[in-house]
Amino acid sequence: MTFFQLMRRNAWRKRLRTTLLMFSVGVAFLIYALTASFLGGSQGAEGASNTLLGIFNKAGRAQPLPLAYLNRIAGDSDVAAVAYMTRMRGFVDVETNVVMTSAVDPQAIAAANGDELGLTPQLISALEEGRDRVLVGRALAEAQGWSVGQRIGVTSQLTREDGSRDWRFEIAGIFEGADASTDTYFMLARYDAINAARARGKDTVDGFVVRPRPGVSSSVLTTRIDALFANSAAPTRTQSEKQFLEAFLRQFADVGLIVSLVVGAAFLTILMIVVNTMLFAVRERSFEIGVMKVLGFSSGRIMALILGETLFVFAAGGAGGLILAKLATLSIGPAFGLIFSAEVLLKSVAIIAGLGLMTGLLPAFSAMRLPIVNAFRSR
Secondary structure, three states, X not given: OOXXXXXXXXXXXXXXXXXXXXXXXXXXXXXXXXXXXXXXXXXXXXXXXOOOEEEEEOOOOOOOEEOOHHHHHHXXXXXXXXXXXXXXXXXXXXXXXXXXXXXEOXXXXXXXXXXXXXXXXXXXXXXXXXXXXXXXXXHHHHHHOOOOOOEEEEEEOOOEOOOOOEEEEEEEEEEXXXXXXXXXXXXXXXXXXXXXXXXXOOOEEOEEEEEEOOOOOHHHHHHHHXXXXXXXXXXXXXXXXXXXXXXXXXXXXXXXXXXXXXXXXXXXXXXXXXXXXXXXXXXXXXXHHHHHHHOOOOHHHHHHHHHHHHHHHXXXXXXXXXHHHHHHHHHOOHHHOOOOOHHHHHHHHHHHHHHHHHHHHHHHXXXXXXXXXXXXXXX
């Protein structure tokens, strides 16, 4: 019998106990992987840019800014590109089927944020071909079952000049995003068409998107832009994309702190359960450990055997939890923006190894230091 076979058989000696341990470990890693996938996904802030800047009204995002600010922002020598947008919140068919539309200038958004959104010249040209055309993000298109050329209707909070809230669009193309963490659960429409048709708020925008020139400090440019409009009727607040998302999430809760507390509590509980269970298992096998020492098993091999058992439990349970987390991120829906990335997987593997060793050390030392005489007395 090989060393690995002996370790595996010892681990499965009490099948129900081992199964429950693996289940507990799996639940802990399912929680960790889902929360980490959220923070690393399109709804979290970890993957957001520190250089791409957003300019909004200092009084709040619900307050508009004059479109006339565009020229003053673009006039700064450190600004490589600037775009503007008006957001339309609405629904399709039923009120619970919420969609978001950003009205933009096609060429401007391509210059400022085209790489991140995956806006190719062909997509921009398709958007410019008609005033009622839109580009749909891949996540939104898949969730709604939409395709290129399809006509859709959106009931929006933005009222038209004729008093209607119904907006009709034709899908001109689907943008993919730069990578899996890019939020593509929205549409891009033409600002000139939306601005001409809406009843109120003409020639205003919800915000500007600024791309600084290479080598320019974002913090310095942020201060300078806000200083331009400090004494105006609508002062601005400029933030990086990462800062904005972090502030937005903090309106509801400190997500990072909550994740750390939940995951920490889960792992601490698992650590205590496994340590206690393995100590009990070592006491159960005291006589066998004594026999192994008599047969020539060194203290190091006995220690490795116990450590191997705990690593086996964590590896099997953790793998099950990670597989469930991966399936959940694939099926839970793109609106949640869960991204099970390679980084999440590598961190999980490192935690599995670390916890497996930590929980096995105390039982392993206990087995290694067990005197042979005391082991035989336990029979």
